[in-house]
Amino acid sequence: MAESRTCFSSILDCHINRKQSLLKLEKGRVGQTFTLSLIRRKMDHMLMKQRKSVHNLRQL
Structure with a gap:
């Protein structure tokens, strides 16, 4: 269970980081x-x- 929890938290962190970087952008x-x-x-x-x-060149 712990593995899935850390995976979820890392996804959440990614999402938060992306939001922050988007705001900076x-x-x-x-x-x-x-x-x-x-x-x-x-x-x-x-x-x-x-x-x-x-x-002009074409007209010459």
């Missing part, structure tokens, strides 16, 4: 989404520039 994600949106905006800008230059 959420906190980190708030800061990340801001930087990610900035990066994404820059990437979109660069892609637009590239597309324009490719378009």
Whole structure:
């Protein structure tokens, strides 16, 4: 019986640890989404520039 009990407690510990790490991820994600949106905006800008230059090259 003791084995199954420790197994259950370890599963519970895993679940608690996962919840805590998820909370940490959420906190980190708030800061990340801001930087990610900035990066994404820059990437979109660069892609637009590239597309324009490719378009201009095709016209030549």
